[in-house]
Amino acid sequence: MSAQKFCLALDLKDDPALIAEYKSLHEKVWPEVIESIKNAGITVLDIYCTGNRLFMIIEADSDFSLEKKSESDAQNAKVQEWETLMWKFQQALPWAKSGEKWVLMEQIFMLK
Numbered sequence: 819m820s821a822q823k824f825c826l827a828l829d830l831k832d833d834p835a836l837i838a839e840y841k842s843l844h845e846k847v848w849p850e851v852i853e854s855i856k857n858a859g860i861t862v863l864d865i866y867c868t869g870n871r872l873f874m875i876i877e878a879d880s881d882f883s884l885e886k887k888s889e890s891d892a893q894n895a896k897v898q899e900w901e902t903l904m905w906k907f908q909q910a911l912p913w914a915k916s917g918e919k920w921v922l923m924e925q926i927f928m929l930k
Contacts, residue, residue, distance in 0.1 A: 850896035
């Protein structure tokens with residue numbers, strides 16, 4: 819199985835206390851959320867932060883799709899509870915579509 823890679827971006831509200839709390843929550847992500855990530859075929863999920871900008875890298879198996887993950891998450895009450903909590907800290911990027919949180923980034927360079 820070949821791996822796929824997705825890079826996404828999102829902003830946090832520009833409040834140092836909220837950013838610190840967001841980071842703290844990610845030190846102990848709920849087990850149900852971790853399970854949903856792994857069950858979707860995601861093998862690596864890293865989130866980086868600079869200022870209030872977040873950058874997420876996902877590596878997943880060849881059967882994974884962002885659409886299938888979104889549909890699965892919509893049916894998972896615990897994931898929805900986590901996402902609602904996270905929205906307290908997050909804000910959409912200015913160019914995000916209505917209702918869109920994490921925005922898929924376009925790859926513009928790859929060292930070969």
